[in-house]
Amino acid sequence: MREFIVEADGGSRGNPGPAGYGSVVLDAATGETLVERAEFIGTATNNVAEYRGLLAGLSAAHELDPAARVHVRMDSKLVVEQMSGRWKIKHPAMRPLAMQAAALFPAGQVTYEWIPREQNKHADRLANEAMDAGSRGERWEPSRSTAESDARAVTLPEPAGPPGDAAVGAAKARAALAGATATAPGDARTVGSTAADVRAARYVAAAPPDLGAPTTFVLLRHGETPLTPLKRFSGSGGSDPSLSDVGRRQAELAAGVLAARGTVQAVVSSPLARCRETAEAVAARLGCEVGIEEGLRETDFGAWEGLTFGEVRERYPDDMNAWLRDPEAEPTGGGESFAAVARRVAAARDRLVAAYAGRTVLLVSHVTPIKTLVRLALEAPPQALFRMELSAASLTAVAYYADGNASVRLLNDTSHLR
Helix, strand or coil, rough: CCEEEEEEEECCCCCCEEEEEEEEEECCCCEEEEEEEEEEEECCCCHEEEHHHHHHHHHHHHHHCCCEEHHHHEEEEHHHHHHHHCCCCCCCCCCHHHHHHHCCCCHHHEEECCCCCCHHHHHHHHHHHHHHHHHCCCCCCHHHCCCHHHHHHCCCCCCCCCCCCHHHHHHHHHHHHHHHHHHCCCCHHHCCHHHHHHHHHHHHHHHCCCCCCCCCEEEEECCCCCCCCEEEECCCCCCCCCCCCCHHHHHHHHHHHHHHHHHEEEEEECHHHHHHHHHHHHHHHCCCCCCEEEEHHCCCCCCCCCEEHHHHHHHHHHHCCCCCCCHCCCCCCCCCCHHEEEEEEEHHHHHHHHCCCCEEEEEEHHHHHHHHHHHHHHCCCCCHHHHHCCCCCCCEEEECCCCCEEEEEEEEHHHCCC
């Protein structure tokens, strides 16, 4: 039985905006490029373009041999998870494309794998060539494409990152594979390389790192509520406000950038209204459901709910001073201490890491829980909470490894709001 590798990608300059896809079919045994396809598809979203690329690649593989086994490699976790059956497909524009793709081969003949973007350069370049051609009012022409040669010319760097995040041997195998497949027919290096060598190199290059993929939490603070610009305490013991008009706009902007990146595989939210509304805006763009985690709720600020910092200092000066000095001190009226919040958040973190091992999850939460996750990852003292800025609808990211180590990768990113 023949085996093909389909690599596919799609892009949208605007999301939605001018969009195109690219796909390539490779012989799994030799790495030879069998078919390249690309097309400008007009105005569409990034995810729709990715599905169109998948459909084109599978169609090309089916034309070559409908009995073949096909391994699909894409840098869109959304498409990979949905086509693997782990995510529901809710978006009306994606559902029929997914159904068409699934119908081309029997389910047992097709497997899906997520790969980093840098390993999908061939299909990515095809998609960009198609969009460039569309912007000129032209059709993409295979004879003008440089995608294959550009993909082969890429020099893969030695791995970087925390211990166990990547394997030097895998990087060398990828480099060897690139050299083996980039040589011209008849080249001495090619003559000495067998199809088995290439298959072995592909296997090692695709092998997971020593510790496996980290579990990554993308942490999104909810959008503004009417209380946010007034800087009033708004925790889990107060009025549970909804998003303001500004907050809803911020949620949509965050949803847009997260959908464009295509890396989030699940969405989990605090139970409070402002977080659920923010999470639902993102989930609607990703075509997934929102899970609820009680441990992600904001601190209960007791009698301070709805008051400004200055008002609390004026009314409860002793309690405020103790709260700022001692992580075990509670707000007036029996609210939660920072220590209590840390224990609750750490327990939620452990549950979520276990439930979503090796995946990228969006957690929509509040100032204190997000800062606490960062503080715990850095093993910083409780006072570090007062040294971080966390804006409404900002993005932060923390990765958790199998050996218990954590890496803070992003903090308070608001570029999508500008």
